[in-house]
Amino acid sequence: MLLLLADREFPAWWFETGPPTFLIDTLVSRGVPAASLDGMLASESRLGTFDVGAIDIEALLFQTGYLTLGGRERRRGKWLYRLVYPNREVRQSLNESLTDALTGNPSRREADCDRLDRCLETADFDGLERLLRSVPAGIPYQRHGGNRIARYEGYYATVLYTYFLGLSAAVTVEDSSSRGRLDMAVRAGGQVYLLEFKVRERGRAGSAMAQLKGRGYAEKYRHLGEPVHLIGLEFSTKTRNVVVFEVEPA
Secondary structure: OHHHHHHOOOOOHHHHOOOOHHHHHHHHHOOOOHHHOOOEEEEHHHHOOOOHHHOOHHHHHHHOOOOEEEEEEEEOOEEEEEEEOOOHHHHHHHHHHHHHHHHOOHHHHHHHHHHHHHHHHHOOHHHHHHHHHHHHHOOOHHHOOOOHHHHOOOHHHHHHHHHHHOOOOEEEEEEEEOOEEEEEEEEEOOEEEEEEEEEHHHOOOOHHHHHHHHOOHHHHHHHHOOOEEEEEEEEEOOOOEEEEEEEEEO
8 A cells, every 4th residue: 555655656656565465376286267256156164274285275375365245145055255356456466376386487488478469459360379379388398297287177277367467458267157167258349258278188179169160159249340250269188279279250
């Protein structure tokens, strides 16, 4: 607060004055998907846990202030609380730190995020494909086997989640509709991008785009009057990179 009053600016003061090394290490070591953080459900008893050695991720994020209460739901006779990012600063800063921890290459993150911003602003799909292929290729080999985060649609998909969530653009992960749950929706530059991630070894080629079209995810965004683009991304655990990148107008 003092830094804010002194400089009259709104950078990431709160995050920068207390880098969450322990939190980041815990998220990575437990293989917690970045996409699952925003919108977590937890009971009151779990949020009140204080055992540092065995604390739940939900309680840890809530007690450290990286997630806050976004609502509550009555289920099975008890209240469950929905946890959300308190603001854009926390979402961006936390995911930037996760990107650095997962890739082991923090020096290139800023340049990559700038390229990603520009590609989305201008609907540059050739540039976007080159970038999304170069990000996994730039991850040091030693990182490939050391992260258990692969439990969520693949380790590389999770890395790309952190890149997108570190942007200033409007990003929604696991966006629910009457037809299912979309992996990610991004609005930037007057465009809407709907992304689906798949691991090649778990399905047939083209399954990401087939799901985007088959479930009609674009219908939810028709009323915006903005161009909607479907992007299907498929990863291979063998090549450790993107093997399918498909784009179609909705």
